[in-house]
Amino acid sequence: MASAAAVTLRRVLLASAALRLGLVVFGEWQDAHLEVRYTDVDYLVFSDAAASVAAGGSPFARATYRYSPLLAYLLLPNSLLHAAWGKLLFSASDLLVGLFIDTILKLRGVPEKMRMWSVIAWLFNPFTFTIGTRGNCEPIVCAVMLWTLICLMKGRVMQAAFWYGLIVHFRIYPIIYAIPFVIVLGKSYAGVSGRPTLTIWRSEQHLQNGKGSQREGPTSFLATLWDFLSNFITRKAILFGLLSGSMFFAWTGVFFYLYGWDFLNEALLYHLTRTDPRHNFSIYFYHIYLHHQQGFSSIQRLASFLPQLIVQLALITRFSSDLPFCMFLQTVAFVAFNKVMTAQYFVWFFCLLPLILPWSSMKLKWKGLACMLVWMGTQLHWLIWAYLLEFKGRNVFVQLWVAGLVFLAANTFVMLMVIKHHKYTPLFLSSVKPGSKVATKKE
Amino acid sequence: MAVAGRPCLLAVALAAAWISAASSSPDQVADCLLGSASFNHCTAQAGTSQKSINCMPCSRTYVGDAYLNALTDHHAHHRDLSEMSDSTELCKGITDDVEVPALSELRRQLVGEGSHRRLVYSLKFGACQDAMVNFLDGHDAHLVIVEKLPNGVFADPFELQHFVERKVFLDVAVFGDTNLELPSALSNRSAVEIHFDLKPSTSINFDIVIDLPLHARYPVRSYKLPWIFNNLVIDSGEVMVQPLDASGYAAIEFDSPDLFLRYRKKEIQSDSCLWVLKNLEAAPVEKAAWRIPCGDEAHIGFVSSITFLSALVCSMSIVLATLIF
Numbered sequence: 192m193a194s195a196a197a198v199t200l201r202r203v204l205l206a207s208a209a210l211r212l213g214l215v216v217f218g219e220w221q222d223a224h225l226e227v228r229y230t231d232v233d234y235l236v237f238s239d240a241a242a243s244v245a246a247g248g249s250p251f252a253r254a255t256y257r258y259s260p261l262l263a264y265l266l267l268p269n270s271l272l273h274a275a276w277g278k279l280l281f282s283a284s285d286l287l288v289g290l291f292i293d294t295i296l297k298l299r300g301v302p303e304k305m306r307m308w309s310v311i312a313w314l315f316n317p318f319t320f321t322i323g324t325r326g327n328c329e330p331i332v333c334a335v336m337l338w339t340l341i342c343l344m345k346g347r348v349m350q351a352a353f354w355y356g357l358i359v360h361f362r363i364y365p366i367i368y369a370i371p372f373v374i375v376l377g378k379s380y381a382g383v384s385g386r387p388t389l390t391i392w393r394s395e396q397h398l399q400n401g402k403g404s405q406r407e408g409p410t411s412f413l414a415t416l417w418d419f420l421s422n423f424i425t426r427k428a429i430l431f432g433l434l435s436g437s438m439f440f441a442w443t444g445v446f447f448y449l450y451g452w453d454f455l456n457e458a459l460l461y462h463l464t465r466t467d468p469r470h471n472f473s474i475y476f477y478h479i480y481l482h483h484q485q486g487f488s489s490i491q492r493l494a495s496f497l498p499q500l501i502v503q504l505a506l507i508t509r510f511s512s513d514l515p516f517c518m519f520l521q522t523v524a525f526v527a528f529n530k531v532m533t534a535q536y537f538v539w540f541f542c543l544l545p546l547i548l549p550w551s552s553m554k555l556k557w558k559g560l561a562c563m564l565v566w567m568g569t570q571l572h573w574l575i576w577a578y579l580l581e582f583k584g585r586n587v588f589v590q591l592w593v594a595g596l597v598f599l600a601a602n603t604f605v606m607l608m609v610i611k612h613h614k615y616t617p618l619f620l621s622s623v624k625p626g627s628k629v630a631t632k633k634e
Numbered sequence: 635m636a637v638a639g640r641p642c643l644l645a646v647a648l649a650a651a652w653i654s655a656a657s658s659s660p661d662q663v664a665d666c667l668l669g670s671a672s673f674n675h676c677t678a679q680a681g682t683s684q685k686s687i688n689c690m691p692c693s694r695t696y697v698g699d700a701y702l703n704a705l706t707d708h709h710a711h712h713r714d715l716s717e718m719s720d721s722t723e724l725c726k727g728i729t730d731d732v733e734v735p736a737l738s739e740l741r742r743q744l745v746g747e748g749s750h751r752r753l754v755y756s757l758k759f760g761a762c763q764d765a766m767v768n769f770l771d772g773h774d775a776h777l778v779i780v781e782k783l784p785n786g787v788f789a790d791p792f793e794l795q796h797f798v799e800r801k802v803f804l805d806v807a808v809f810g811d812t813n814l815e816l817p818s819a820l821s822n823r824s825a826v827e828i829h830f831d832l833k834p835s836t837s838i839n840f841d842i843v844i845d846l847p848l849h850a851r852y853p854v855r856s857y858k859l860p861w862i863f864n865n866l867v868i869d870s871g872e873v874m875v876q877p878l879d880a881s882g883y884a885a886i887e888f889d890s891p892d893l894f895l896r897y898r899k900k901e902i903q904s905d906s907c908l909w910v911l912k913n914l915e916a917a918p919v920e921k922a923a924w925r926i927p928c929g930d931e932a933h934i935g936f937v938s939s940i941t942f943l944s945a946l947v948c949s950m951s952i953v954l955a956t957l958i959f
Binding site: 232235239254255467468469474475477478480481482483484491494495497498499501502505506509510524527528580581582583584585586587588589592596599600602603606607610611 | 747748749750792812813814815817819820852854882883925926927928929930931933934937938940941942944945946948949950951952953955956957959
């Protein structure tokens with residue numbers, strides 16, 4: 192049975208690897224022979240930055256390089272070996288994400304068949320395999336985030352802190368998970384043995400019978416707030432915060448020493464203050480375009496930040512104990528309410544979606560399909576207006592902006608559906624009550 | 635060759651008076667100092683032939699950087715191409731007895747739709763084929779096009795470098811504002827210089843077609859101004875004419891490009907390597923016009939309020955869902 196499961200996962204990974212290798216090869220051919228490139232323009236930026244480093248210079252000599260120098264270092268073989276090295280690295284990270292999804296679900300006792308579907312939902316998602324093969328670095332971020340989660344699940348708090356600090360330096364957005372991490376590392380994190388006790392997956396039928404279930408509802412706001420405040424004094428939470436914070440500042444300090452304000456402005460401050468007046472999926476783009484000449488008032492800045500803050504706090508206070516679910520919702524909300532939204536950001540929550548599928552009562556037919564169609568349909572609607580604006584030169588700013596509003600509504604709809612159909616299950620058991628029939632998995 | 639003296643001297647005098655005014659543009663200065671804008675007038679005129687030729691050391695790669703200050707600082711003293719060469723003394727003896735091909739036809743079109751278009755140049759040289767081949771056999775010759783881009787349009791230097799890698803162009807450079815992400819209101823002008831290698835195999839009858847990909851920035855959004863300011867946009871303290879029609883488009887026009895023939899003898903002595911730069915004195919081309927959609931000031935109120943309201947409604951829906959479900 193175990194070998195059959197391994198073969199199945201192996202086959203899925205091999206097929207995914209072959210697909211990605213084929214796309215990388217095709218991409219090289221297309222770039223060389225066709226006017227429209229397969230490769231993402233960002234990949235050219237990374238490669239140029241890596242070439243600059245290889246020549247002894249700064250990666251920020253390349254205009255629009257707005258990433259950690261670590262990425263340029265990772266892509267040094269682009270100059271030394273082959274230009275496709277980076278794409279292969281990102282595609283390998285893709286496969287690693289698939290492996291980590293299987294690992295996480297296996298740790299939680301999810302049956303093999305369900306695990307395979309979850310892994311396939313990532314590996315054969317058109318967004319994900321094109322992102323990596325076109326040369327986008329997001330798969331690396333996804334892989335490190337899932338590895339951080341695995342470390343937490345296995346009780347390796349210091350290791351989790353190391354990788355978390357590193358990935359926040361690499362790509363700032365994972366900072367949104369800091370509070371949920373601190374909450375789960377609270378008093379209820381470690382079991383009697385000092386290691387965390389994971390809740391395992393239970394079949395839907397058993398849960399509907401409601402027998403012996405220790406399934407808890409989402410915690411109340413006050414209870415969560417108390418947990419959060421009292422959790423700061425736990426040893427593991429403090430160590431996690433200190434080490435991950437030190438990692439972030441250490442890497443930032445090293446590169447500031449090496450590259451000065453170029454690094455700070457381009458790799459860090461740019462992302463914190465970015466307002467892009469050019470059209471993108473965000474509902475704010477037209478507002479930013481109309482205002483960018485005279486700047487923004489404090490009230491406008493606050494008004495655009497407030498919905499994001501409200502949603503993040505609400506999700507954290509209600510769902511933080513169900514860590515993968517909380518991370519997924521937080522990421523969807525972060526992307527949807529952000530001032531800039533591009534398609535590559537979708538990968539941030541696509542890697543977390545497989546982790547919550549086994550706990551969703553939403554069937555593919557027809558609610559699941561409805562969510563997919565609504566989300567993709569509204570995206571397509573936006574793309575049509577964007578095409579008319581950018582490639583046909585028609586003044587459709589208002590229509591495009593409205594399409595952005597509709598897409599936000601679709602994201603909200605999907606979030607509501609996911610919340611409604613999710614079986615809230617804390618990742619870690621706080622304690623095991625006598626006579627309980629709930630199976631637990633100890634690490 | 636001596637016939638042109640009086641008309642062109644008058645033109646130079648007029649130009650000098652005009653230069654002292656604040657609104658002179660670099661291309662007119664360059665045209666007039668190097669020769670009249672009309673090739674029909676000057677190529678047959680002996681007095682201008684020396685003016686249309688300059689020399690520069692081989693170590694100097696580009697011509698277009700002479701435009702940089704003029705493009706980015708409107709109040710700076712306008713540099714012209716004659717400043718880029720040390721003196722006409724350098725050209726002494728180099729240009730004697732050299733039959734340099736002249737341009738017989740130049741057309742330029744803006745093709746494509748939307749925010750990404752191409753300037754397509756079609757050129758023909760007037761020299762007979764044998765003369766052209768003889769010239770190219772004895773000289774390394776490059777066609778140099780300097781296109782001064784209007785505000786609101788930019789060329790992507792990395793995209794153009796791709797053309798060099800594919801050997802479509804010999805070399806290319808972008809001067810001025812190369813920040814691709816800025817909208818028009820926050821950007822400055824730029825110029826593109828293309829070097830195209832002329833070889834006997836370039837094309838039959840030396841008909842050359844060159845594509846320059848260009849991209850539009852987000853234009854300044856339309857303003858509501860009193861009628862006397864109709865069709866004027868205030869930008870960076872300078873009044874710019876930016877015609878706006880009722881349907882919400884900004885109209886951008888391209889000036890005529892500058893075309894040069896850069897050549898040197900194939901047997902180069904390293905200590906005296908010089909490029910000869912001959913202004914091809916192309917006739918002004920029909921102005922290319924690009925209509926770019928722009929945002930409307932009238933939308934500010936309802937766009938901002940509905941945007942914030944929508945974000946608030948969606949966020950509160952999610953908060954409600956976390957409480958209910």
